[in-house]
């Protein structure tokens with residue numbers, strides 16, 4: 281066999297697609313981040329015809345070029361909370377407006393083999409939008425986010441994703457010094473609200489693009 285590692289991950293993502301679909305998520309598999317962008321631009325957005333588009337923190341959303349491509353679209357209003365030069369107040373307003381966008385993009389911290397999305401948020405806007413508000417949500421997921429079960433999902437997030445995210449954001453939290461979660465009481469703590477999304481309700485409201493690459497944290 282030529283590419284056993286790729287073959288291994290491909291099999292796992294095929295299984296995961298079946299599990300997610302059984303949980304009423306709509307699912308695509310993309311070979312690359314660029315292909316994920318094509319699915320978004322050529323399939324999801326034309327079918328959804330959203331009047332407003334917003335997103336939560338997702339490195340994959342930016343690195344795949346989806347953010348840049350969306351900003352060039354004619355038609356939908358883009359709610360960009362990170363637009364350079366906007367005031368703190370305007371940013372807060374846009375974060376709130378994003379909660380009722382017609383189409384919302386986010387990453388996910390982990391996904392179990394049973395097809396459950398597991399996330400931990402600082403402010404709660406990302407998991408809030410995933411749970412309720414936007415008419416449709418697109419979740420972008422690299423193959424590195426797949427874990428066996430809920431315990432391993434929470435371990436992955438606490439022991440890896442959260443400390444590295446705190447480092448990426450230059451947070452003044454103990455984990456940025458120790459590389460370990462210290463379950464801190466820091467005012468800058470980024471770990472405040474857990475969500476487990478067991479199923480999509482209504483069916484297909486939440487769409488997941490599984491990408492056969494290691495992406496994001």
Ligand code: SF4
Pocket residue numbers: 438442443446453454455456460461462463464465466468469470471
């Ligand atoms: S709880 Fe605190 S120490 Fe633990 S990962 Fe989150 S921010 Fe870091």
